[in-house]
Amino acid sequence: MLIPRKYLSLAAVAVLLLLSLAVLSYSAARLSETGFLRKMVLEAAAPVEDAVSISLGAVDDAWKRYIFLVGIGDENRRLRRENTALSEQLNRYREGYLEGIRLQKLLDLQDGLSRRVVTARVVDHSRASLFKTILINKGTADGLRVGFPVLSEQGVVGRIIETAWHASQVLLLIDGNSNIDGLIQRSRAQGVLQGAGSAGCSLKYISRAEEVLPGDVVLSSGLAGVFPKGLLLGVVTGAFRTGEGLFQRIDVAPAVDIGKLEEVLALIPDPGTGK
Amino acid sequence: MIYYLLLPVWLFLLVIVQITILDLVSFGWIEIEISVIVIIYAGFHFDALRGSILSLLIGFYLDCLTSTIFGLHMFLYMVIYGFSRIVRENAYAGKPGLIACFSGFCALLEGVAIVLLYRFVFGSNLLHEIPKILVPRAIAVGLLSPILFSLFQRFEVFLNVEDRRPDRRI
Numbered sequence: 072m073l074i075p076r077k078y079l080s081l082a083a084v085a086v087l088l089l090l091s092l093a094v095l096s097y098s099a100a101r102l103s104e105t106g107f108l109r110k111m112v113l114e115a116a117a118p119v120e121d122a123v124s125i126s127l128g129a130v131d132d133a134w135k136r137y138i139f140l141v142g143i144g145d146e147n148r149r150l151r152r153e154n155t156a157l158s159e160q161l162n163r164y165r166e167g168y169l170e171g172i173r174l175q176k177l178l179d180l181q182d183g184l185s186r187r188v189v190t191a192r193v194v195d196h197s198r199a200s201l202f203k204t205i206l207i208n209k210g211t212a213d214g215l216r217v218g219f220p221v222l223s224e225q226g227v228v229g230r231i232i233e234t235a236w237h238a239s240q241v242l243l244l245i246d247g248n249s250n251i252d253g254l255i256q257r258s259r260a261q262g263v264l265q266g267a268g269s270a271g272c273s274l275k276y277i278s279r280a281e282e283v284l285p286g287d288v289v290l291s292s293g294l295a296g297v298f299p300k301g302l303l304l305g306v307v308t309g310a311f312r313t314g315e316g317l318f319q320r321i322d323v324a325p326a327v328d329i330g331k332l333e334e335v336l337a338l339i340p341d342p343g344t345g346k
Numbered sequence: 347m348i349y350y351l352l353l354p355v356w357l358f359l360l361v362i363v364q365i366t367i368l369d370l371v372s373f374g375w376i377e378i379e380i381s382v383i384v385i386i387y388a389g390f391h392f393d394a395l396r397g398s399i400l401s402l403l404i405g406f407y408l409d410c411l412t413s414t415i416f417g418l419h420m421f422l423y424m425v426i427y428g429f430s431r432i433v434r435e436n437a438y439a440g441k442p443g444l445i446a447c448f449s450g451f452c453a454l455l456e457g458v459a460i461v462l463l464y465r466f467v468f469g470s471n472l473l474h475e476i477p478k479i480l481v482p483r484a485i486a487v488g489l490l491s492p493i494l495f496s497l498f499q500r501f502e503v504f505l506n507v508e509d510r511r512p513d514r515r516i
Contacts, residue, residue, distance in 0.1 A: 080393060080394030080395045081394055083394060083395050083398060084394045084395075084397075084398040084424075084427070084428065084431075087398045087399070087401075087402050087424060088398075088421075088424045088425070088428065090402075091402060091405065091417060091420035091421040091424045092417075092421050094416065094417035094420060094421075095415065095416075095417030095418055095420070095421045096417075097417070098415060098416035098417050099415050099417070099418075099467060108406075108410075109409075109410045109416070112358075112406075112407060112410040112411065113410055113411070115358070116358075116361075116362060116410075116411055119362050119366075120362060120365070120366050123362075123366045123367060124366065127366075127367075127370050195365060195366060195411075196369075197365050197369055197377070197412055198369060199369065199372065199375060199376055199377040199479060199483070200365075200377050200412055200479075201457060201460050201461070201472065201475060201479060201480075202412050202413055202414050202460075203414075204412060204413075204414060206411065232414060233410070240411070242414055246414055247464040247468050247470025247471075247472050248414045248415065248464070248468050248470070265468075265469070265470055266470060267470065267471065267472070267474075268470075268472045268474070268475050268479075269474075269475060269478060269479070270474055
């Protein structure tokens with residue numbers, strides 16, 4: 072026998088260690104479709120997590136709605152004031168929107184969001200983890216695939232990285248592994264929005280010569296083909312030209328309130344265009 | 347044999363509890379990573395084959411459900427398991443102080459490894475997460491580990507697994 076009997080189990084450990092390293096190196100290098108075993112785990116976990124989230128959510132809801140009502144009156148008055156201001160703003164935007172539609176027809180442009188949309192519920196959200204992902208209750212049975220963009224009514228949430236039949240894992244835009252091509256709405260300067268964990272995001276590769284101001288809106292540029300052009304990514308919170316190098320450091324607060332995500336929309340690209 | 351049959355189910359439930367209920371109990375402030383404590387317990391008490399399969403399986407579940415890089419947890423948990431075995435060979439692994447310090451250290455090591463991987467592979471700077479997420483998590487794991495070690499020992503007896511408490515080193 073090649074390996075003495077007393078070292079056999081240690082050899083097994085070494086083999087498993089090497090195997091895990093091989094899996095890691097393989098998957099770190101490429102984005103692939105989810106394997107059968109991983110699909111099975113996702114599929115089994117999603118309903119359990121969903122049930123736990125719903126029951127705990129009901130308790131939380133009852134507490135907030137019926138017991139913990141401090142400050143509700145003040146909030147109500149503030150919301151009424153905001154509502155009046157927003158209605159006025161909405162009227163102006165509606166005018167702009169109608170004008171945009173007219174111009175679009177004139178120019179015969181395709182609507183960037185004429186894709187099929189699948190609504191999904193967030194069933195798990197590990198808030199204190201280093202990995203910023205969520206689990207949603209829709210999968211390949213609903214037409215979702217790895218790489219599809221995920222949005223909420225506030226803006227871009229992230230993209231799908233794992234899919235099972237009835238569940239998918241979404242990489243949030245604040246994860247360090249997330250890179251989205253973006254542009255600054257005001258100046259049209261293009262860069263890459265990378266996640267920075269709990270600190271939000273940072274917009275990279277914007278030249279030091281560009282003027283970037285806090286409050287500037289960052290949109291998806293549609294360059295990589297994953298996200299349609301013009302989706303809201305976030306708002307610039309600070310731009311710094313410290314240190315050397317060609318680029319400035321730009322901090323961006325995501326438009327989506329990640330901690331409060333309940334429902335999301337997954338965009339299914341048009342099979343004809345692939346966009 | 348019963349160990350290998352029940353292991354996937356128990357570990358699956360453990361991972362689900364970890365990523366759902368414990369996250370809510372801690373209000374999303376601290377990640378209570380019981381899985382690391384389980385790995386260290388396996389390193390201190392189980393034989394090499396059983397422990398390494400447990401580590402690989404728990405890492406696989408976490409990779410499927412939370413990780414953004416498949417295989418990362420599997421690899422890190424195998425490394426932690428290997429460290430635990432080295433400690434077991436060289437020290438009396440029954441002292442609560444040692445269990446707490448080593449568990450906290452391993453939790454911190456795991457987090458730092460992830461931060462470094464993000465830094466050098468993806469170019470994303472997550473160093474600010476060390477005091478915010480990693481240190482509280484390491485403290486929580488360190489404080490919980492002696493209590494959970496005694497619970498696991500009872501659970502092991504329940505599963506009718508041979509008691510493999512480490513001998514005192516002379």
